[in-house]
Amino acid sequence: MRNLFERAGEVLLTRRTLLKASAAAGAVAALSGCTREPAAFQSPATDAGVQTFRTACPRNCYDTCGQIATVKDGILRKVDGDPLHGYTRGRLCVKGYTYANRTYSPDRIKYPMVQSPRGSGNWKRVSWDEALTMIADKILDLKKRYGSLLPLALDKYSGNFGIVHYAVEGMLSSMGYHTYALGTPCWPAGLDAQIYDMGAFMNHDPEEMANSKYIIIWGANPAWCAVHQMDIIMEARARGAKVVVIDPIHTATASKADLYIQIKPSTDGALALGMARWIVDHNLHDKAFLEQHVKGWPEFEAYLKQEVTLEWASKITGVPVEAIVELAGGYATTKPSMLWMGYGMQRHINGGQNIRAIDALAAITGQIGVSGGGAQYAHLATWGFNYHAMSFSPPAGSVGLKGPDGKYTNRTVNMNNFAAEIQALKDPPVKMLWIAGRNPGSQDPDAKDIKKAFESMEMVVVVDHFLNHSAEMADIVLPCTTHFESPDVNVAYWHYWMSINERAIKPMFEAKSDLEIAWALSKKLNQLQPGSCTYPTEGNEEEWVGKEFNQGIYDLFGIRDWKALRQKPAKATLPTVSWADRKFTTPSGKYELYSDKAKANGLPPMPTYVREMQAPAEFPFRFLTPHPQHALHSQFQNIPYMMQSNPEPMLEIHPKLAEAKGIKDGDMVRVFNKLGEVRLRARLTRLVPPDTVVTYESWYKDSKFNVNHTVAAIPADMGKLYTGNNGISFHDNFVNIERV
Amino acid sequence: MIDAGVAAFCETRLALFYLLQRAYAAPMTPEVTHDLNDALSLYGELINVELPPCEGDADEAEFNRLFVGPGRLPAPPYESVWRSEDRLLMQAAAEGVRSVYLEYGVQNTYPEPEDHLALELEFYALLQYRVLNGEAPHRHLAAQQRFWTEHLSTWVPAFCQAVEESTSSPFYRNLAVASRRILGAETTILPMLPSAIPAEEEPAHAKSV
Numbered sequence: 001m002r003n004l005f006e007r008a009g010e011v012l013l014t015r016r017t018l019l020k021a022s023a024a025a026g027a028v029a030a031l032s033g034c035t036r037e038p039a040a041f042q043s044p045a046t047d048a049g050v051q052t053f054r055t056a057c058p059r060n061c062y063d064t065c066g067q068i069a070t071v072k073d074g075i076l077r078k079v080d081g082d083p084l085h086g087y088t089r090g091r092l093c094v095k096g097y098t099y100a101n102r103t104y105s106p107d108r109i110k111y112p113m114v115q116s117p118r119g120s121g122n123w124k125r126v127s128w129d130e131a132l133t134m135i136a137d138k139i140l141d142l143k144k145r146y147g148s149l150l151p152l153a154l155d156k157y158s159g160n161f162g163i164v165h166y167a168v169e170g171m172l173s174s175m176g177y178h179t180y181a182l183g184t185p186c187w188p189a190g191l192d193a194q195i196y197d198m199g200a201f202m203n204h205d206p207e208e209m210a211n212s213k214y215i216i217i218w219g220a221n222p223a224w225c226a227v228h229q230m231d232i233i234m235e236a237r238a239r240g241a242k243v244v245v246i247d248p249i250h251t252a253t254a255s256k257a258d259l260y261i262q263i264k265p266s267t268d269g270a271l272a273l274g275m276a277r278w279i280v281d282h283n284l285h286d287k288a289f290l291e292q293h294v295k296g297w298p299e300f301e302a303y304l305k306q307e308v309t310l311e312w313a314s315k316i317t318g319v320p321v322e323a324i325v326e327l328a329g330g331y332a333t334t335k336p337s338m339l340w341m342g343y344g345m346q347r348h349i350n351g352g353q354n355i356r357a358i359d360a361l362a363a364i365t366g367q368i369g370v371s372g373g374g375a376q377y378a379h380l381a382t383w384g385f386n387y388h389a390m391s392f393s394p395p396a397g398s399v400g401l402k403g404p405d406g407k408y409t410n411r412t413v414n415m416n417n418f419a420a421e422i423q424a425l426k427d428p429p430v431k432m433l434w435i436a437g438r439n440p441g442s443q444d445p446d447a448k449d450i451k452k453a454f455e456s457m458e459m460v461v462v463v464d465h466f467l468n469h470s471a472e473m474a475d476i477v478l479p480c481t482t483h484f485e486s487p488d489v490n491v492a493y494w495h496y497w498m499s500i501n502e503r504a505i506k507p508m509f510e511a512k513s514d515l516e517i518a519w520a521l522s523k524k525l526n527q528l529q530p531g532s533c534t535y536p537t538e539g540n541e542e543e544w545v546g547k548e549f550n551q552g553i554y555d556l557f558g559i560r561d562w563k564a565l566r567q568k569p570a571k572a573t574l575p576t577v578s579w580a581d582r583k584f585t586t587p588s589g590k591y592e593l594y595s596d597k598a599k600a601n602g603l604p605p606m607p608t609y610v611r612e613m614q615a616p617a618e619f620p621f622r623f624l625t626p627h628p629q630h631a632l633h634s635q636f637q638n639i640p641y642m643m644q645s646n647p648e649p650m651l652e653i654h655p656k657l658a659e660a661k662g663i664k665d666g667d668m669v670r671v672f673n674k675l676g677e678v679r680l681r682a683r684l685t686r687l688v689p690p691d692t693v694v695t696y697e698s699w700y701k702d703s704k705f706n707v708n709h710t711v712a713a714i715p716a717d718m719g720k721l722y723t724g725n726n727g728i729s730f731h732d733n734f735v736n737i738e739r740v
Numbered sequence: 741m742i743d744a745g746v747a748a749f750c751e752t753r754l755a756l757f758y759l760l761q762r763a764y765a766a767p768m769t770p771e772v773t774h775d776l777n778d779a780l781s782l783y784g785e786l787i788n789v790e791l792p793p794c795e796g797d798a799d800e801a802e803f804n805r806l807f808v809g810p811g812r813l814p815a816p817p818y819e820s821v822w823r824s825e826d827r828l829l830m831q832a833a834a835e836g837v838r839s840v841y842l843e844y845g846v847q848n849t850y851p852e853p854e855d856h857l858a859l860e861l862e863f864y865a866l867l868q869y870r871v872l873n874g875e876a877p878h879r880h881l882a883a884q885q886r887f888w889t890e891h892l893s894t895w896v897p898a899f900c901q902a903v904e905e906s907t908s909s910p911f912y913r914n915l916a917v918a919s920r921r922i923l924g925a926e927t928t929i930l931p932m933l934p935s936a937i938p939a940e941e942e943p944a945h946a947k948s949v
Contacts (some may be wrong), residue, residue, distance in 0.1 A: 071839075075830050103830040104818035113810045122801040125808055306907060467811040477810050508829070511849050640826060 002394065011202070054082060054566055056499035057096055058165075058483045060168055060186070061160035062206075063569040064492035065092055066569045067099075067506035067674055074098050076505050084568040087169035087207060087495040091483035093227045094629065095636045095688070102639050103508070105699075109479040110509035116436055118460065118475050120376040128510060130276075131476055134525040138459045139175060139724040140529050142431055148174035149397040150411050151431040153422055157415070159437030159464070159635070162488030162501060163548045164386045164515050164541070168463075169434045170390030171518035173410075173468060174535035175183045175525065177400020179430055182412035183444070187343045188719025189352035189727040191378050196595040196603075196721075197359045198368075199585025201281065203376040204338075205496050208229055210235045213370035214334035216244045218268065218358060218604055220342025223252035224629040226494070230256070242330060246271070248686040251653075260687060261327060264729055265622055266348040266612035267317040273609060274313025275328035276364055277304045277359075284332040286366025290506040293582045294363055296594025296649035300606050318610075318689075332365050334374030341401055342626045344626050347730040349613050352718025356607035361592045369579040376516060382556065384497060387514060387660045416715040418469035419449035423456055431458040436480070439634045442699050445711040445728060448676050463517060468634050468699050479511040487545050489562065496572040499581070500565035503541070510701075515541060548643030568654035599723065610717065612732075615691075619673045619734040621657070622692045625707035626731075634699035649698060649705050652679035653737070656692040658682060661737055671695075676709030679740060710735050742872075746936040750872055751896060752782045753929070756922060763860035763915055764807065764817055767782035767800035784914075786925050790917040794911045802909040808868075813901055814906035819855035822895035824855060829853055835864075845881065857899065860892055877937050885930050896923050 050072045057065040066085025070077045079099040085092035112131035113123045126134075142151045152175070156168045172178050187415035194201035209215065211231045222229040230253070235245050237258075245254040246261045246268070254260040263271055279285055280301060290297040314321045331337050339362055346355050359375045367373035394400070400408035413430075418440055422430040433454070444450045447469075454460055454473040462474035471477045485508065488501040507513075507630050512520065522535035549562045557570040564570070586592045599605035615622065630646045631637035637646070653661075663669055665684045670677055671693065680695055688694045697707045718725035742750070750790075756779040761944045773794050780787050788871050807817045809933055824831035834855040841847060841854060841863060870880040896919065903916035 015864055074768055075835065101826055101828055104831070106818060106821045106827070107812045109810040109811070110808065110812075113804070121805065121811070123804045123810060126802060379833065467809065471810065
């Protein structure tokens with residue numbers, strides 16, 4: 001190969017060409033910073049050792065785990081459960097253990113990027129400054145054209161429940177009165193139900209469940225979705241407790257139970273009423289409790305005796321009479337006995353009413369305010385932060401929606417009917433969306449309509465970690481930090497713990513936290529139009545975590561300074577048993593089997609039977625789309641570990657139904673109704689009922705799969721009282737199926 | 741003194757690597773394409789690829805789709821992804837590259853992991869520059885050999901193949917072919933260089949000559 005050099009030497013490489021090439025490259029060399037001069041680099045010695053940081057899983061989950069992030073040389077090595085967190089107890093779920101992989105996925109959104117046209121996949125990288133200028137220009141343009149910021153709509157929810165993430169709401173409020181999605185798709189019917197019954201929702205300390213002797217897990221699947229609770233349930237079982245699971249699907253949790261009851265979806269109220277009737281007939285109700293602490297017992301007793309029989313309940317629920325007897329007997333005679341109601345079972349047109357009927361069992365048997373007893377659902381008692389991140393008022397002179405008192409306010413749309421409502425608004429119409437911590441593109445009902453709604457906008461901005469279905473439909477995507485890259489503080493809606501979330505690593509690429517984005521956008525708006533945004537334009541993220549604390553939080557958690565949370569998570573000093581004093585916060589001060597408030601709100605005053613939605617003749621099967629094992633909504637399933645163990649969504653079909661439809665295991669099946677369709681591979685299993693097909697909601701990598709194509713935005717019966725809008729009947733989803 | 745023919749070749753090679761670095765650092769421009777074609781032609785039959793004109797917006801979008809995102813990358817330009825079992829960023833390969841950079845007194849100030857292809861190519865070019873410039877040439881030649889063996893050669897061929905398989909852009913397909921061949925030629929070039937470069941002299945002496 002001496003030739004090569006000789007030939008190269010013969011070729012005249014002019015100085016000009018080489019200089020030109022080096023100059024062209026040199027410009028980039030400076031950019032990439034791989035400079036020739038030994039730079040004053042940060043000595044690796046400062047972070048050579050292994051460091052650990054306390055972080056908190058910020059996902060929308062019962063467990064809100066305390067985590068330990070292990071970092072070496074600035075790289076996140078692994079994520080474990082925090083052993084000092086009394087609920088997490090040193091362990092994580094299958095999702096939590098993938099966090100290092102999720103953080104270092106090459107698929108993360110890395111830079112601000114602009115797509116044109118929207119949905120084309122034609123992306124251009126822009127600087128943060130360019131992206132913020134485009135966004136700010138549009139915001140100021142809308143304000144000028146419409147005289148207010150009402151054309152700007154915010155849809156933000158549970159992608160990250162860290163307290164500092166309320167900076168998103170704060171950012172919008174600081175610009176002016178705007179439109180935002182109000183409500184929650186998760187749990188509101190049940191919240192209202194418990195407010196009608198007890199005045200508030202307040203679950204026991206869930207660690208206390210270990211004291212129970214009879215645990216009914218009603219429509220929850222902790223083996224997948226609250227794994228630490230499963231430990232506690234197994235602990236109770238080891239101490240002799242009986243565990244019952246009531247669910248339409250024979251879940252992983254059900255497989256661990258002493259008794260599994262397969263119920264027709266949405267008929268939970270009828271089962272509870274049947275049990276109540278048996279309990280009363282057998283004189284097992286707690287007369288003293290009913291006398292002293294309950295309003296409406298005579299009326300409810302009369303209803304039970306007139307309207308409810310075991311045969312009736314059996315017919316509606318599909319649960320044999322003997323099973324109802326065993327269940328009612330077990331619940332009423334084994335004390336303490338606990339009810340735990342999941343959120344899936346209230347996503348029905350009668351969901352709130354069903355929760356009230358189940359609550360009633362605890363009232364009738366006097367199992368409220370009892371250790372190992374109670375009717376557990378949720379709480380928000382530990383969330384008393386300052387919400388400093390959203391404490392800034394609109395600029396002076398801002399115009400919004402005129403309220404009855406003549407003052408301007410924001411305009412709301414129902415989060416649970418988002419697509420239809422933002423398209424329907426006129427005067428002024430909605431023209432711009434800001435989406436953060438939310439993925440309506442795969443999580444909202446009627447997926448087709450969501451697409452239409454996005455298409456009708458002048459600008460859609462999505463802040464996220466990955467290019468999910470919403471981000472695919474955006475004009476601008478902004479890269480967001482993970483919880484390892486930004487500090488925060490987290491509490492739960494189930495356990496009583498609080499965890500600090502320390503910054504463990506520097507943000508990857510150009511990711512910014514929601515808070516940093518709020519500062520930066522405010523800065524840009526104020527540059528373009530001074531005074532157009534009241535949000536601070538810079539700050540220190542750790543300090544902003546500190547600004548969320550107040551004396552009330554300190555007292556509740558028994559700490560003097562939030563920084564103490566770096567040493568260990570803190571637990572609220574709440575009574576471990578809720579309602580132990582039986583001082584209910586209802587209008588009567590009693591547990592209200594009869595609620596005037598419910599009646600005034602157009603609901604049945606008592607937890608009487610409200611018929612479940614019936615399948616229309618042409619769509620005879622119920623399509624359940626509950627929460628998956630490998631994902632939390634559209635988060636996690638796209639991670640390679642998950643794709644390896646759960647590579648594609650499957651449609652679970654009972655062999656009887658499959659036979660009737662000529663479907664074999666592995667066949668592609670079209671699941672359809674008037675709204676749309678989903679195509680899935682069949683998995684024949686006896687774990688689902690014959691008239692119900694099941695798949696699990698998720699966002700799979702490289703997949704258009706979306707369970708919400710056939711789901712209509714049908715409201716649940718309750719939710720409005722506490723969250724402003726009723727819940728959503730995700731599980732009143734009727735379809736037909738055919739082999740493709 | 742380095743033999744004039746070898747020096748001229750090495751200058752071409754250096755230019756080529758800087759231009760290649762540029763090609764993976766940002767979307768292409770007609771000017772850089774032109775220069776890159778010039779340099780490729782100097783390599784002649786060894787590469788035998790010419791880049792078609794890059795097509796402005798379409799090829800910018802393609803560059804982003806392949807190497808930047810925001811979606812899943814068909815050809816992630818990170819060594820760590822190709823060399824770790826779980827195909828992740830910031831694994832052992834990224835650390836290895838970082839420590840080599842530190843050893844040679846350079847650091848990354850770009851918001852990308854150190855094992856981004858553009859950074860690896862730039863570092864490799866820098867080592868070449870130091871040889872040509874008479875800065876501890878044998879040490880920097882040995883470093884080239886090591887960096888090529890331990891890093892570039894371990895993943896760039898697979899990366900280039902992924903680009904070739906997943907792009908319909910003639911520009912990026914040809915760039916991938918050219919990159920693969922340029923890297924491949926190093927197998928031949930690297931062993932020849934030590935004998936072409938005179939034994940190391942005292943820097944002060946070297947300056948006075």
